[in-house]
Amino acid sequence: MAHYQSKITLFLNDLKSQNPEIEKGQLEGRALLWDKKPISLDEQKRNKLARIRQKPYVYSND
Secondary structure: OOOOOOHHHHHHHHHHHHOOHHHHHHHHHHHHHOOOOOOOHHHHHHHHHHOOOOOOOOOOOO
16 A cells, blocks of 8 residues: 655655755754753753843833
């Protein structure tokens, strides 16, 4: 039985076959924005204590 592929899937597969560096760029972008090293519990605690509380109304000059 034939496996259905939508027009979008066919387009993306064709695009990736013509430009193989696209996937490498996608992985680099993901690593830059999303893949972060785990933060130790001690560092999490220090970050929490260092945070300055925001005023309820940020546009006030008080």
